[in-house]
Amino acid sequence: MIHDGYIALFRENEALFQQNLPVWRKQMRNDAVVSLQNQNKATFADAYALDYGLNPQRLPFKGNPFSLFMCDIPGITTYNYLVLNDSFYAQPNLPALPAGVVICSLAQAFVQHADLLQPYISQLALQNPDVALNQLLAQDGMFLYVPDGVQLERPIQLVNMMYGTVDMMAVSHNVAIIGENAKAQVLVCDHAYGSEVSYLSNRLTQVFVGKNATYEHYKLESSSEKTTNVSTLQITQQEGSQVLSNLITLANGQTHNRVEVNLNGKGAHLSINGLGLGHNTERIENHTFINHNVDGATSNELFKYVLDYQAECDFYGLIKVLPDAQQTQAFQINRNLCLSKTARMFTRPQLEIYADDVKCNHGSTVGQLDENALFYMRARGIDPDEARMLLMFAFVHDVLDNVRIEPLKDRLQLLIERRLRGDKTHCNGCKICR
Amino acid sequence: MLEIVNLHAEVNGKEILRGINLSVKAGEVHAIMGPNGSGKSTLSAVLAGHPAFTVTQGSVTFNGKDLLAMPAEERSRAGLFLSFQYPVEIPGVSMVNFMRAAVNEHRKYKGQDPLTAGEFLKLMRAKKDIVELDNKLANRSVNEGFSGGEKKRNEIFQMAMLEPCLSILDETDSGLDIDALRIVANGVNQLKTPQNASIVITHYQRLLDYIVPDIVHILYKGRIVKTAGRELVAVLEEKGYDWIKQEVGE
Numbered sequence: 001m002i003h004d005g006y007i008a009l010f011r012e013n014e015a016l017f018q019q020n021l022p023v024w025r026k027q028m029r030n031d032a033v034v035s036l037q038n039q040n041k042a043t044f045a046d047a048y049a050l051d052y053g054l055n056p057q058r059l060p061f062k063g064n065p066f067s068l069f070m071c072d073i074p075g076i077t078t079y080n081y082l083v084l085n086d087s088f089y090a091q092p093n094l095p096a097l098p099a100g101v102v103i104c105s106l107a108q109a110f111v112q113h114a115d116l117l118q119p120y121i122s123q124l125a126l127q128n129p130d131v132a133l134n135q136l137l138a139q140d141g142m143f144l145y146v147p148d149g150v151q152l153e154r155p156i157q158l159v160n161m162m163y164g165t166v167d168m169m170a171v172s173h174n175v176a177i178i179g180e181n182a183k184a185q186v187l188v189c190d191h192a193y194g195s196e197v198s199y200l201s202n203r204l205t206q207v208f209v210g211k212n213a214t215y216e217h218y219k220l221e222s223s224s225e226k227t228t229n230v231s232t233l234q235i236t237q238q239e240g241s242q243v244l245s246n247l248i249t250l251a252n253g254q255t256h257n258r259v260e261v262n263l264n265g266k267g268a269h270l271s272i273n274g275l276g277l278g279h280n281t282e283r284i285e286n287h288t289f290i291n292h293n294v295d296g297a298t299s300n301e302l303f304k305y306v307l308d309y310q311a312e313c314d315f316y317g318l319i320k321v322l323p324d325a326q327q328t329q330a331f332q333i334n335r336n337l338c339l340s341k342t343a344r345m346f347t348r349p350q351l352e353i354y355a356d357d358v359k360c361n362h363g364s365t366v367g368q369l370d371e372n373a374l375f376y377m378r379a380r381g382i383d384p385d386e387a388r389m390l391l392m393f394a395f396v397h398d399v400l401d402n403v404r405i406e407p408l409k410d411r412l413q414l415l416i417e418r419r420l421r422g423d424k425t426h427c428n429g430c431k432i433c434r
Numbered sequence: 435m436l437e438i439v440n441l442h443a444e445v446n447g448k449e450i451l452r453g454i455n456l457s458v459k460a461g462e463v464h465a466i467m468g469p470n471g472s473g474k475s476t477l478s479a480v481l482a483g484h485p486a487f488t489v490t491q492g493s494v495t496f497n498g499k500d501l502l503a504m505p506a507e508e509r510s511r512a513g514l515f516l517s518f519q520y521p522v523e524i525p526g527v528s529m530v531n532f533m534r535a536a537v538n539e540h541r542k543y544k545g546q547d548p549l550t551a552g553e554f555l556k557l558m559r560a561k562k563d564i565v566e567l568d569n570k571l572a573n574r575s576v577n578e579g580f581s582g583g584e585k586k587r588n589e590i591f592q593m594a595m596l597e598p599c600l601s602i603l604d605e606t607d608s609g610l611d612i613d614a615l616r617i618v619a620n621g622v623n624q625l626k627t628p629q630n631a632s633i634v635i636t637h638y639q640r641l642l643d644y645i646v647p648d649i650v651h652i653l654y655k656g657r658i659v660k661t662a663g664r665e666l667v668a669v670l671e672e673k674g675y676d677w678i679k680q681e682v683g684e
Contacts, residue, residue, distance in 0.1 A: 376522040376576075379482050380536040380592060381510035381543070390535065394526025394575070 003036040003044050003133070005051065010136050013056040017139065020107065022114040024122045028135050035132035044129050052169035052200040058087050058139060061163075065089050069159050069191065076407040078157035078187065079103060081142055083203075085163060085170040088140045100147035103156065106173055109143035116145065120177060120208050130230050130258065134204040138173035141203075144186070148179035148210065155185040155216075155405055162192040162199040162227060169200040180210040180238075185218075185405060190231075190252075192223035199227045205234070211265065212240040216404060219247045219257070222415070225280065227253040232260070237297075239265025246402055247274040247286060248412065250419050254283045261290045263297035263325075274303040275399040277419050278311025278343065285314040290332075292325040295355075301332040304399050306392055306420065307343035314346045321353045321360065328355060332362040337369065337395050392420045435460050435631055436501075436600055441492035443480045450476040452656035453492070458600065461628045465642055465667065466635045468653035469675040474635045475519060477653070478604040482516040483509050496600070510536075511543035515598030517589040519605040524576040529588075532576045533558060533595055540596055561594040565621040583614035590621040597625075602633045607641035619644030639671040652678055 010017055010033065018026050036044075061068075065084045081103065082089040088105035097103060102113065109117060126132045142158050162170060178184050192199050209215045215235075223229060229252060237243055247257050261270055276284035290299050305313045315334045336345045349362040369391050377387035396416060403409040436458040443451040450473045458464055468474050480487045481494065483506030494501040501509060524532070537557070538548040549557065555572070562571055565587040577585050586606055593601055603622065607615055622632065622645050634645055642650075642664070650666040651658045654675075659682050660666070669677075 370522075370524075372522045373524045375484060375506065376518065376524070377532070377536075378506040379510055379516055379518075380532070380596065381507050381539040382532075382535045383507055383539060384505075386535055386539075390527050390531065391524070394524065397526045 003039055003041070003048075003129070006048075006133060006136060007033055007036060009054060009056070016056050017137070020111050022110060022118065024118055025110060025114075028122065028124070028126070032126050032132045032136035035126040036129065036136065039129045039132070048133070048200070050167070050198065050200070052167050052198060054137065054169045054171070055086070056139075058085075060087070061089075065161075066091055068163060068193065069161055071157060071159070071189070073407050073411040076155070076405065076411075078155045080157045081159070083141060083158065083160045083172050083174075085161070085168065086138075086140055086172055088142055098150050098152065100150060101152065102143065102145040104143050106141040106143045106175060107139060109175070113143070113145070116177070117143075117175065120206065121175060124206070128232070128258075130202060130232055130256075131204060134171055134173060134202050134232070137171040137202075138204065139171070141172040141174040143174070144176040144184070146178050146182040146184050149181045150179065151183035152185070155187050157187045157189065160188065160190045160201065160203060162201055162223070164193070164197055164199070167198040169202070171202045172204075174203070174205040176205070176207045176215075178207070178209045178213045178215050181212045182210060183214040185216040187218045187220065187405065187408065190219070190221040190223055190229055192227040195224045195226065197226065199224070200230070201227070202230045204232045207233070207235045209235065209237045209241040209243055211238045213238070214242045216244040217246070218403065218405070218408065219245075220412075221249045221255060222251045223253065224251075225253045225282070229253075229255045231256065232258045235259070235261045235270075237261065237263050237265060237268040237270065240267040241265065241269075243268075243270050244402065244404065245270070245272045246399070248399075249274075249276045249284045250415055251277070251279070252282055252284060256285045257287065259286070259288045261288075261299070263290070263292050263299065264294060266294055266296040268297040270297075270299040271402060272299070272301045273399050273402045275396055275416075276303075276305040276313055277416065278305060278307040278313045279309055279419075279422075281310050281312075283312050283314075285316075287314075287316040288318070290317075290319045290330065292319070292321045292328040292330060295324060295326045295328070297325065298329040299331070302399060302402070303334045304396055305336045305345060306339065306396065307336065307345055308339040310340075310342045312344045312346075315364070316348045316350075317362070318350045318352065319360065319362065321351070321355050321358050323354045325355045326357045328358040328360065330358070330360045334364040335395070336364075336366045337392065338366060339368070389417070389420060393417060435497060437495040439493050441477075441480070441494060442490045443476060443487050444490055445476065445487050449490070450487075450656055451480065454653075454656070454658060456651065456658060458631050458633065460599075460631055462631045462649060463626070463645060463647045464631070464633045465647035465650045466633060466653055467637065467650065467667070467670060470637075472653045473656045474653050475604055478516055478602045478633075478635055481509075481514065481602060482506060507539070510596070510598075511540050513599035515593050515596055515601045517586075517593060517601065517603045517606050519608060521577045521580075521585040521589055523578045523580075525578045527576050528573055529576055530555070530558065530572040533592065536592070537595055557595065562591055564594045564624055565590045566617050567591055582609035583611065586610055586614065586618050587621070590618050590625075594621065594625055599630045600633070601625075601630070602635065604635045605637070606634070607636055607638060615641065616644065639667050642667050654678055654682060
C-alpha cells in the first residue's frame with residue numbers, strides 16, 4: 001500500500017487514533033501525515049508494497065493472551081509483558097516492581113504520565129518514513145520508567161507476538177526512560193504465530209538512558225518466513241551511561257533493523273552487537289547510526305552474519321564523530337560467512353569523522369569456512385558436518401560473549417546450534433511449536 | 435600394518451610422489467629423511483587424506499583395508515594419526531570441544547559409548563602431563579596464540595588422546611628449542627608400544643637422537659632411494675644429501 005492509503009486509513013479512523021491522547025501527541029500524528037506526504041512514493045512502496053490490513057479497533061484477544069506464548073528459557077525469571085499484534089498486556093500476578101518503577105501500556109501512559117513523556121517523545125524526528133508511519137498509526141506499546149537510582153535485578157521481557165488468521169499489519173511504540181544511576185535489562189522477543197499468514201510489523205522503541213545509568217537491550221527474532229519486521233531502536237545516552245545492545249535474528253522473513261544511538265555525554269559507552277543467521281530466502285538488514293556528539297564517549301560495534309541458501313543480508317554502519325567529539329573511541333567490525341554460492345551479503349562500514357583527536361576503525365570481511373581448519377579437524381576423526389558446525393559456532397561465538405543474561409546465553413547457544421544445523425526450529429515458546 | 439606399493443601422487447598436475455614403496459610393521463619406528471622438496475610432507479599429506487593431492491597410481495593398505503578409499507576422518511578413526519608440520523589455529527573452538535568431538539567419534543567407530551564430561555576431563559588431565567602442557571589448555575582455542583613449541587606439544591597431546599596405531603610425525607622437530615624437543619620426544623617414546631608404529635619425517639639427526647628409528651629411508655625426488663638401519667642417520671649427517679645425489683647418478 002502506498003502512503004496515501006495509510007493516510008486515508010488514519011483519516012477515516014481519526015477519532016479512534018486520537019482518542020485519549022495529549023494535544024502534543026495528536027499534533028505528532030498530523031506532522032506524521034505531512035512527513036509521509038513528502039516521502040518518495042517509490043522507495044516507500046518498496047517496504048510497504050502489500051496491503052496487509054490494519055485493525056484500528058484493536059479488538060481485544062479473547063481469552064488469556066499469555067496462553068499463546070510461554071517463554072521456555074530455563075532458569076530465567078523476568079517481568080513478562082506481551083505486545084500482541086498492536087496491544088500491550090501485562091501478565092497477571094506479576095511480582096511487585098521496585099518502588100517508583102512503572103511498566104504499563106503506552107496508551108495508558110499517555111493518560112497517566114503525559115507530562116513525563118512529553119519532553120522525551122515530542123522531540124521525535126519524523127523524517128524517516130518508518131518512524132513517520134509508526135507515529136501515524138501506533139496506538140500502544142510498552143512504557144517503562146525506572147526512577148533515579150533504582151536498579152532492576154530481574155530482566156524485563158517484552159514479547160512482540162504477531163497472531164492472526166488472515167494477513168495483517170501491526171504497529172507499536174515502546175518508550176523506556178532510565179533514570180540517573182538506574183539499571184535495567186530489557187529482552188525483546190519477536191515472534192509470529194503460524195507459518196501460513198503474512199505479517200507486517202512496524203515497531204519503534206525509544207530508550208533514554210540517564211547519567212551513569214546502565215541499560216541492556218536484547219532483541220531476539222524468531223518469527224516466520226512470511227513475516228516482515230521493520231524495527232527502529234533509538235537510544236539516547238547521557239554522561240557516563242553504559243549501554244549494551246544485542247540484535248539477534250535467528251529465523252525470520254524480511255527484517256529491517258535500524259538502530260540510532262546518540263552519545264550525548266562524556267564517558268558514555270555503547271557496546272552494540274548483532275548476529276544474523278540467514279537461511280532460505282530470508283533477508284536480514286541491520287542499519288546502525290552511531291553519533292558521537294560530545295567528547296570522551298566510546299563505542300564498540302560487532303555484527304556477524306552466517307548466510308546459507310539464497311539468503312540476502314545487509315549491514316550498514318555509520319559512525320559519525322562530530323567536531324566537538326574529541327577523544328572519541330569508536331570501533332566497528334562486520335564479519336560474514338557465506339556458506340553457499342547463492343547467498344549474498346552487502347556490507348558498508350562507514351566512518352565520518354569531523355574531529356581530529358580520535359581513535360576509530362572500521363572493517364568488514366566476507367568469506368567462507370577455513371578449508372585448512374576443516375581438514376585439520378577431519379584428520380582427527382571429526383565428521384565434516386560436525387567440523388563445519390564447530391567452525392560456524394566458533395565464528396558467532398564472540399557475539400554471544402556479549403550476552404550477559406546467563407540463562408539467555410545458554411538458550412541462545414542451543415538455538416543457534418540448532419539453527420546452524422539446519423533444523424527448522426524456533427525457540428519453542430509459542431504454543432504452535434510446542 | 436602399512437603397505438605402500440608404487441604410490442604416485444600429484445598436486446595441481448605436478449607429480450610429487452613417483453613410485454613409493456614402504457612397509458611398516460607393528461612395533462617399528464621408521465625415519466624418512468630427505469632434502470627439501472623431495473616429497474616428505476606430500477607423502478604424509480597423501481596418507482592422511484588431504485584433498486589437495488591426487489593419487490594417480492599405486493595402493494596403500496592399512497591393517498588390511500584400502501586406505502586410499504577412506505575419507506580423512508575415517509583414516510583417523512581407523513588408527514592413523516598425522517602430527518602436522520604446521521598445526522592449524524582454529525579461533526573460537528576450544529581444545530576441550532575439539533578433543534571431545536574427536537575422541538567420541540573414535541569411540542563411536544569402535545562401538546563404544548561416548549565419554550561423559552567428567553570422564554573426558556579426567557582423560558585430558560592425564561594425557562596433557564605426558565607433554566607437560568598446562569592446565570589452561572582446555573579452555574584455549576585450538577592452537578590459537580600457542581608458541582611454536584606448544585603447538586607441537588599439542589600435536590603429541592592429541593596423539594596421546596587418540597592412541598593411534600600408526601603415527602606420522604611430520605617435521606615435528608622444526609621450530610623447537612632443545613627443551614621442547616626433549617619433551618616432545620619423551621612424549622612420543624612414552625606412547626610407544628609393541629602394537630603401534632611410527633613414521634618420523636625429519637631433515638635432521640637431532641630428533642632421531644631421542645626417537646631412535648629401527649629403519650631409515652631416504653626420499654629423493656618422489657622415490658625412496660635408500661633404506662638401511664639407524665646407522666644411515668650418522669652417515670647422512672656426515673656426508674649430507676649430495677652423497678645421495680651422487681649415488682643415484684646425478
